[in-house]
Amino acid sequence: MxxxxxxxxxxxxxxxxxxxxxxxxxxxxxxxxxxxxxxxxxxxxxxxxxxxxxxxxxxxxxxxxxxxxxxxxxxxxxxxxxxxxxxxxxxxxxxxxxxxxxxxxxxxxxxxxxxxxxxxxxxxxxxxxxxxxxxxxxxxxxxxxxxxxxxxxxxxxxxxxxxxxxxxxxxxxxxxxxxxxxxxxxxxxxxxxxxxLVRDDNGGVLVGRAELSPVDGPVYVDEHLLLRGRAPGLVVDPDQERGVEVTVLHRQVLGIGRRPRTRTGRAVQIASRVPMTVVSDGVPRSRPTDRWTLYRHTAPLRLVRGLLE
Structure with a gap:
């Protein structure tokens, strides 16, 4: 090399x-x-x-x-x-x-x-x-x-x-x-x-994880409706194959309750009826927001992660 x-x-x-x-x-x-x-x-x-x-x-x-x-x-x-x-x-x-x-x-x-x-x-x-x-x-x-x-x-x-x-x-x-x-x-x-590499509609990038909470409104992954109503939170991770992996979190008590639902796609669009707190790569957004979009960037990131010879 x-x-x-x-x-x-x-x-x-x-x-x-x-x-x-x-x-x-x-x-x-x-x-x-x-x-x-x-x-x-x-x-x-x-x-x-x-x-x-x-x-x-x-x-x-x-x-x-x-x-x-x-x-x-x-x-x-x-x-x-x-x-x-x-x-x-x-x-x-x-x-x-x-x-x-x-x-x-x-x-x-x-x-x-x-x-x-x-x-x-x-x-x-x-x-x-x-x-x-x-x-x-x-x-x-x-x-x-x-x-x-x-x-x-x-x-x-x-x-x-x-x-x-x-x-x-x-x-x-x-x-x-x-x-x-x-x-x-x-x-x-x-x-x-x-x-x-994932981008958001506010000009930022996501390299690790985004957390949004609470969510009350439709969440679309590409053209698929993932969530229609309320959820305590949403987690978005980069997905190597599709672009984004979106998980809807539900409340559980002693392991009882709805299990998280996950879907992958190129983009996720969130429109909440209540303000959401957004934490992107560990950094809280300065103000709550009711809309957020994350999508796969057209170019990849050249990350050094190959095995040493």
């Missing part, structure tokens, strides 16, 4: 915070001294340069501030910090932040001439290697945040993703991944596999 370019992102603020967890400390040690970037939990656009995305600082909109003046609109977002499409301002799932000056922006020198034809703030691919491997140390929410940046920059096809989790999680269970030092060795030397 050709050795890909390697980028290691630890989703903790610094090495001391990462090594406070023994399993994560073992994972760092197993990386064998390779450079590690400490990027904090659920990173956003600040990791774009590490992923191979550059931005044209010269093509900002008229309201953009000059370097050193503090906050400014970025990526075509309104001045109040909320993007026009309702997505988190910095691309981090599960939270909204004020738009700030893009740390990836430089002076604009050395930008290819073709960039001048792009709209303000358009992400532009820099050198695009045949393979670049991004190793993520963190939890499922951190992995989802990094995958979201790859998706938005159209880099899923050129980047492999290794995952070093500090504890068992829906992602490690779904893909039979180890944790700690064993996960680090696999992330460095394992083979990539094409796995299902």
């Amino acid at each position: 050709t050795t890909p370019d390697l980028v290691v992102l630890c989703c903790r603020p610094d090495r001391a915070a990462a090594e406070a967890d023994p399993v994560t400390r073992d994972g760092l040690a197993a990386l064998g001294g390779r450079p590690v970037q400490f990027v904090g939990a659920r990173p956003g656009k600040e990791i774009d340069p590490a992923l191979g995305v550059v931005r044209d600082a010269r093509r900002r909109g008229p309201a953009a501030a000059t370097p050193g003046t503090g906050a400014q609109p970025a990526d075509g977002q309104p001045a109040d910090g909320q993007p026009a499409d309702g997505q988190p301002a910095d691309g981090r799932p599960g939270e909204h932040r004020d738009a700030t000056r893009d740390p990836a922006a430089g002076t604009g020198e050395g930008v290819p001439p073709a960039v001048a034809d792009q709209p303000a703030g358009t992400p532009v691919l820099g050198r695009r290697p045949a393979d670049r491997r991004v190793v993520v140390l963190g939890d499922d929410a951190d992995l989802a945040a990094v995958v979201l940046r790859l998706l938005r920059a159209d880099l899923l096809g050129s980047h492999q993703v290794g995952y070093v989790a500090g504890r068992r999680s829906p992602v490690t269970a779904l893909h039979s991944l180890p944790i700690g030092a064993a996960a680090a060795r696999l992330a460095l030397d394992g083979e990539p596999d094409l796995v299902t």
Whole structure:
């Protein structure tokens, strides 16, 4: 196997915070001294340069501030910090932040001439290697945040993703991944596999599990009606064959009660008559919602999970 370019992102603020967890400390040690970037939990656009995305600082909109003046609109977002499409301002799932000056922006020198034809703030691919491997140390929410940046920059096809989790999680269970030092060795030397990537209609991605509760209303998996009335909750997992696996949870007392019902398909649409709490990859949505859609993305995620030789 050709050795890909390697980028290691630890989703903790610094090495001391990462090594406070023994399993994560073992994972760092197993990386064998390779450079590690400490990027904090659920990173956003600040990791774009590490992923191979550059931005044209010269093509900002008229309201953009000059370097050193503090906050400014970025990526075509309104001045109040909320993007026009309702997505988190910095691309981090599960939270909204004020738009700030893009740390990836430089002076604009050395930008290819073709960039001048792009709209303000358009992400532009820099050198695009045949393979670049991004190793993520963190939890499922951190992995989802990094995958979201790859998706938005159209880099899923050129980047492999290794995952070093500090504890068992829906992602490690779904893909039979180890944790700690064993996960680090696999992330460095394992083979990539094409796995299902799920998106939601709010611009996010799902890599492990989504939980919605309570639900009162129709739930459709593709054209099939899975639920018509009330249920305490709903669980959605990526499904390698179809796209999504949807399970309706029912109340049971001492094992007595309706059993969970499961169906797979390409997409699930939920319309509830009562507000639902949504938890996606362990991150609660900031506000309850009465509608939610999850669907299989057209391109897979290149996840490193193959057996070591």
